[in-house]
Amino acid sequence: MSQPVIAVTDLAKQYGEVTALAGISLTVARGAVLAVLGHNGAGKTTLIDILSTRVRPSAGTARVCGYDVVQRGRAVRRRIGVTGQFAAVDDTLSGRGNLVLIARLLGARPRQALARATELIAAFGLEDAADRPAGTYSGGMRRRLDLAAGLVGAPQVLFLDEPTTGLDPVSRAGLWAVVEDLAARGTTVVLTTQYLEEADRLADHVVVLGFGHITVSGTPAQLKARLGSRTATLTFGTELALQRAVHALARLGLAPGRAALVLTVPLSGPADIPVVVRALDAAGAPLRDLTVTEPTLDDVYLSLHRTAS
Numbered sequence: 311m312s313q314p315v316i317a318v319t320d321l322a323k324q325y326g327e328v329t330a331l332a333g334i335s336l337t338v339a340r341g342a343v344l345a346v347l348g349h350n351g352a353g354k355t356t357l358i359d360i361l362s363t364r365v366r367p368s369a370g371t372a373r374v375c376g377y378d379v380v381q382r383g384r385a386v387r388r389r390i391g392v393t394g395q396f397a398a399v400d401d402t403l404s405g406r407g408n409l410v411l412i413a414r415l416l417g418a419r420p421r422q423a424l425a426r427a428t429e430l431i432a433a434f435g436l437e438d439a440a441d442r443p444a445g446t447y448s449g450g451m452r453r454r455l456d457l458a459a460g461l462v463g464a465p466q467v468l469f470l471d472e473p474t475t476g477l478d479p480v481s482r483a484g485l486w487a488v489v490e491d492l493a494a495r496g497t498t499v500v501l502t503t504q505y506l507e508e509a510d511r512l513a514d515h516v517v518v519l520g521f522g523h524i525t526v527s528g529t530p531a532q533l534k535a536r537l538g539s540r541t542a543t544l545t546f547g548t549e550l551a552l553q554r555a556v557h558a559l560a561r562l563g564l565a566p567g568r569a570a571l572v573l574t575v576p577l578s579g580p581a582d583i584p585v586v587v588r589a590l591d592a593a594g595a596p597l598r599d600l601t602v603t604e605p606t607l608d609d610v611y612l613s614l615h616r617t618a619s
C-alpha cells in the first residue's frame with residue numbers, strides 16, 4: 311500500500327484546562343475524502359488547524375504529504391489548500407479578478423490564470439456576478455468565492471471546515487461536484503461538516519469526534535450497518551388485517567410502531583423480511599405495500615448521541 315497522505319498518531323491539544331483533542335490516530339489515503347463529524351466543541355476545527363499548521367499540537371505527531379506539520383510547516387503549506395476561514399477576498403476586485411490574482415500569485419501565466427478563474431467561476435455558479443466587485447456579493451456568493459479561492463492552486467490536500475454551511479442547495483450541490491471531481495483526480499480532502507447527508511454523499515471514511523476522542527470510525531456503509539437498523543414499513547388494506555399482523559409480529563418478538571393502517575418494524579438482518587412476510591401470510595394478514603428503509607447517517611449520529619448521554 312502507498313504511504314498515507316495524512317498520518318496522525320496520538321495527536322493531542324490542550325487549551326489550558328480544555329482538552330480539545332485527547333490523543334487521536336488516523337490515516338487518510340491519497341484521493342480519499344475523510345469527513346470529520348462531531349458535536350460543537352468536539353475538536354473538529356482543532357484537528358484541521360493542526361493539520362494545516364495553524365495550531366501546534368500539545369502531543370503526538372501529524373504528517374501531511376510526508377512532512378511533519380510542526381517541523382516542516384512550510385513544506386506542508388505549499389501542498390495544501392484551506393478554504394473558508396482565511397481565504398482573503400479583495401472587495402474592490404471582481405470575483406474573476408480575485409481568482410486571477412491568486413492564480414498569478416501562485417505562479418500561473420496570465421492565460422492559465424484566466425482559464426482557471428473561469429473554470430472555478432462556472433463550477434460555483436458565479437458567472438453572472440463574475441465581473442462585479444466582490445464587495446457587492448451576497449453572503450452566499452461571497453462564501454462560494456472564498457471556496458473557489460482556496461481551490462485555485464489545485465492543492466494535493468484540501469481542508470474544508472464546514473464548507474457548505476450557509477449555502478443554498480444548488481451551491482451545495484456545486485461544491486459537492488467539485489469535491490468529487492478533485493478526489494477523482496487524486497486530491498485528498500478532509501472536511502468537517504454538521505450535515506450527515508454530506509458525509510454520506512462525499513466521504514470514503516467518516517470519523518466521529520466526541521470530546522476530543524474518536525467515538526467511531528469507518529466507511530459510511532460500515533457505520534450504518536453497525537449502528538443503524540433497517541426498518542420495514544407494512545401497509546394493510548383493513549384494520550382486521552393490521553390487528554392480525556400485530557399478533558403475528560408479536561409472536562416473532564417484534565413490537566411494531568403504528569400509524570393508521572401502517573406498521574413499522576425494525577429489522578436486524580436480511581432474513582427478517584421473508585420471515586415477516588411468511589408470518590403475515592400465515593396469519594391471514596395480507597399486505598397492501600411493503601417498503602424497507604436503510605438507516606441514514608443521521609440515525610447513526612443520533613444513536614451515538616443517545617449512547618453518549
Ligand SMILES: Nc1ncnc2c1ncn2[C@@H]1O[C@H](COP(=O)(O)OP(=O)(O)OP(=O)(O)O)[C@@H](O)[C@H]1O
Nearest residue numbers: 325328329330348349350351352353354355356357
Ligand atoms: N484558541 C482556543 N483557546 C481555548 N480553547 C479553545 C480554543 N480553540 C478551541 N478551544 C476549545 O477546544 C474545544 C474544541 O474546539 P473546536 O473548535 O476544535 O471544536 P469543533 O468540533 O470544531 O466545534 P464547532 O462545531 O463548534 O466548530 C472546545 O471546547 C473549544 O472551546
